Amino acid sequence: MKAAVLxxxxxxxxxxxxxxxxxxxxxVLIRTKAVGVCRSDLHFVDGAFPHPVPTVPGHExxxxxxxxxxxxxxxxxxxxxxxxxxAFCGSCEMCVTGRPSLCVDPSTRRPADAEPRxxxxxxxxxxxxxxxxxxxxxxLVHENACVAISKEMPxxxxxxxxxxxxxxxxxxxxxxxxxxxxxxxxxxxxxxxLAAINAAKIAGAGMILAIDPVAEKRELALKLGATHAxxxxxxxxxxxxLKLTGGGVHYAIEAVGRPNTAELAWNxxxxxxxxxxxxxxxxxxxxxxxxPTFLTGKKIQGSLLGSxxxxxxxxxxxxxxxxxxxDLDTMVAERIRLEEVNEALDKLRKGDSVRSVIEFA
Numbered sequence: 588m589k590a591a592v593l594x595x596x597x598x599x600x601x602x603x604x605x606x607x608x609x610x611x612x613x614x615v616l617i618r619t620k621a622v623g624v625c626r627s628d629l630h631f632v633d634g635a636f637p638h639p640v641p642t643v644p645g646h647e648x649x650x651x652x653x654x655x656x657x658x659x660x661x662x663x664x665x666x667x668x669x670x671x672x673x674a675f676c677g678s679c680e681m682c683v684t685g686r687p688s689l690c691v692d693p694s695t696r697r698p699a700d701a702e703p704r705x706x707x708x709x710x711x712x713x714x715x716x717x718x719x720x721x722x723x724x725x726x727l728v729h730e731n732a733c734v735a736i737s738k739e740m741p742x743x744x745x746x747x748x749x750x751x752x753x754x755x756x757x758x759x760x761x762x763x764x765x766x767x768x769x770x771x772x773x774x775x776x777x778x779x780x781l782a783a784i785n786a787a788k789i790a791g792a793g794m795i796l797a798i799d800p801v802a803e804k805r806e807l808a809l810k811l812g813a814t815h816a817x818x819x820x821x822x823x824x825x826x827x828x829l830k831l832t833g834g835g836v837h838y839a840i841e842a843v844g845r846p847n848t849a850e851l852a853w854n855x856x857x858x859x860x861x862x863x864x865x866x867x868x869x870x871x872x873x874x875x876x877x878x879p880t881f882l883t884g885k886k887i888q889g890s891l892l893g894s895x896x897x898x899x900x901x902x903x904x905x906x907x908x909x910x911x912x913x914d915l916d917t918m919v920a921e922r923i924r925l926e927e928v929n930e931a932l933d934k935l936r937k938g939d940s941v942r943s944v945i946e947f948a
Contacts, residue, residue, distance in 0.1 A: 590643045590723035591928045596634030599929045606706045607725050610656030617726040621746040623647035624931040624943040635869045639714035645721030646672040647750035649742040659730045666735040669749050672717035674732035688892040695729040734898050736905045743944050744915040755782025757893015762863045763838040767791030770832050775842035776804035778942045781811050783840045785914050788812025801939050828855040849874045859884040922946050
């Protein structure tokens with residue numbers, strides 16, 4: 588099958604033919620139909636976060652199951668599925684306490700002495716990328732790395748649920764638990780931030796602030812439910828937010844991944860407010876918070892994939908889209924072929940695009 592291979596961080600991906608193994612116990616083979624090009628992919632491609640190479644990036648995908656291995660309990664050939672990169676075991680402390688996004692149990696991976704799931708034509712093993720390696724015509728994954736959804740759901744939009752939407756929406760529904768009338772500020776109006784804004788609207792937030800330096804993204808944010816759109820580069824931004832909201836927001840959601848934006852999320856909270864950091868802050872960076880501000884009862888928390896309970900939350904988000912509540916159409920900037928993946932990554936580097944979605948025939 589064809590795939591986009593990363594041979595060295597900082598270098599363009601190469602489209603080449605690779606080999607995929609047969610499904611083993613509790614594994615499913617998925618025909619990839621669509622995959623979003625996410626900024627998280629870019630962090631690894633550019634080397635900000637280290638990753639073994641060669642590898643096939645990509646982690647925000649949807650497709651159709653073509654084959655199943657032994658002991659697969661809940662999936663069958665022909666199922667439409669959305670993948671997610673934190674495959675969960677279902678029995679560890681994180682899973683049984685309702686936090687499957689934090690599962691790191693090794694049982695969902697192939698044993699070290701087993702045949703690799705993916706390999707180059709000469710037999711060289713390809714390092715698994717976030718359990719998925721989705722920039723490829725097929726994905727071979729653990730059954731708990733995907734969930735079956737309604738076949739009415741368009742798969743090019745379903746793919747976005749696999750990372751951007753469950754992260755952004757989950758930060759509102761699960762991490763913040765926004766109640767009607769409360770105020771929310773979202774820093775960064777990319778795919779994750781826009782999903783958070785849309786979710787805040789669904790949750791009934793009274794004031795939804797979108798903060799981004801790109802005017803076009805601020806316009807998209809207003810379309811998706813923001814009540815106010817602010818330029819992230821404006822002087823005195825934090826003071827403006829405090830004045831506009833009467834003392835700060837109840838919830839601030841950071842979807843950029845930089846120390847200064849995480850600090851901004853803290854600074855624009857009202858007393859007792861909560862900041863949720865979604866962005867991937869690169870190794871070697873730290874966030875600095877003034878000590879006395881902890882006496883205001885504010886809280887700051889991290890989140891991975893919006894603390895999503897995948898088998899429960901993802902079908903519900905699909906239904907929200909089908910019911911006309913969740914707007915995924917606005918998030919798709921373009922639909923491209925696999926061969927155009929490097930151009931899509933370049934657009935992410937420039938920061939002025941929302942989501943490029945790779946479609947497979």
